[in-house]
Amino acid sequence: MSESKIKISNLHKAFGKKVVLDGVNLELRKGESLVVIGGSGTGKSVLIKCIQGLLTPDSGSILIDGEETVGADREQQAALHSKMGMLFQGGALFDSLTVWENVAFGLLENQKMPRKQAKTEAIRVLRQVGLAPDVADLSPSELSGGMQKRVSLARAIATKPEIIFFDEPTTGLDPIMAAVINDLIIESAKGLGATALTITHDMASARKIADRIAMLYKGKIIWEGTVKELDKTDNPYVLQFINGSSQGPIKVEI
Numbered sequence: 001m002s003e004s005k006i007k008i009s010n011l012h013k014a015f016g017k018k019v020v021l022d023g024v025n026l027e028l029r030k031g032e033s034l035v036v037i038g039g040s041g042t043g044k045s046v047l048i049k050c051i052q053g054l055l056t057p058d059s060g061s062i063l064i065d066g067e068e069t070v071g072a073d074r075e076q077q078a079a080l081h082s083k084m085g086m087l088f089q090g091g092a093l094f095d096s097l098t099v100w101e102n103v104a105f106g107l108l109e110n111q112k113m114p115r116k117q118a119k120t121e122a123i124r125v126l127r128q129v130g131l132a133p134d135v136a137d138l139s140p141s142e143l144s145g146g147m148q149k150r151v152s153l154a155r156a157i158a159t160k161p162e163i164i165f166f167d168e169p170t171t172g173l174d175p176i177m178a179a180v181i182n183d184l185i186i187e188s189a190k191g192l193g194a195t196a197l198t199i200t201h202d203m204a205s206a207r208k209i210a211d212r213i214a215m216l217y218k219g220k221i222i223w224e225g226t227v228k229e230l231d232k233t234d235n236p237y238v239l240q241f242i243n244g245s246s247q248g249p250i251k252v253e254i
């Protein structure tokens with residue numbers, strides 16, 4: 001078994017009385033692609049934000065490369081951030097910046113790369129995700145949803161991060177564009193040798209990009225395994241989720 005990149009133990013996070021994470025245990029090995037599935041509002045985005053240090057967990061431990069990040073000071077947090085890339089749910093591109101400035105954001109802001117060099121680098125990464133150099137000077141608002149996802153992906157990988165988070169990378173895309181983005185995720189993560197944590201509702205996408213799948217339910221990881229194991233599981237929660245059935249142990253609160 002290869003070395004641990006991220007190790008989450010007994011992680012808790014509540015907002016007021018609402019308990020979102022209730023003892024999450026999860027480990028990602030170096031270079032592995034893990035997909036977290038789970039219903040809307042189960043805390044998938046909160047989990048990623050805790051790992052990134054954007055939210056402070058109430059208790060528990062998150063080790064990255066063996067180092068504790070819960071309670072880390074600003075300097076340690078900044079060092080951690082520089083290892084990470086993120087494709088946000090909904091893209092979250094800055095409309096006040098051009099496409100290339102969005103892609104080069106981490107290079108300009110964190111790495112202090114000169115603008116000219118950063119633009120050349122951004123155009124190289126845009127090509128990598130299948131976008132021509134002439135989109136570089138456009139505003140994100142001038143692009144289609146699928147192109148915006150590509151730009152978000154380019155931004156996530158531009159700093160060559162060791163860890164990449166993808167939050168709903170294929171939501172809202174047609175099936176073909178979703179497949180293209182899946183391939184790009186695999187290529188870019190494997191190409192960088194990065195450890196990838198993806199959140200998705202899209203089971204086709206999960207099957208394609210996952211080395212391992214974990215299901216979050218009621219604040220805990222209730223199942224984890226490979227795609228092969230997913231196909232053989234008799235776990236009623238997992239079966240209900242992957243079959244998209246309204247009947248089963250998972251009750252949707254309306």
Ligand SMILES: Nc1ncnc2c1ncn2[C@@H]1O[C@H](COP(=O)(O)OP(=O)(O)OP(=O)(O)O)[C@@H](O)[C@H]1O
Nearest residue numbers: 015018020038039040041042043044045046047089
């Ligand atoms: N900053 C916050 N303040 C208060 N509550 C929050 C905050 N962030 C998330 N929550 C709550 O935590 C719960 C989990 O939210 P989260 O965004 O992690 O869900 P999710 O699993 O990513 O759902 P979806 O699949 O719809 O994106 C929700 O009930 C949400 O309202």
Ligand SMILES: [Mg+2]
Nearest residue numbers: 044045089167
């Ligand atoms: Mg979410």
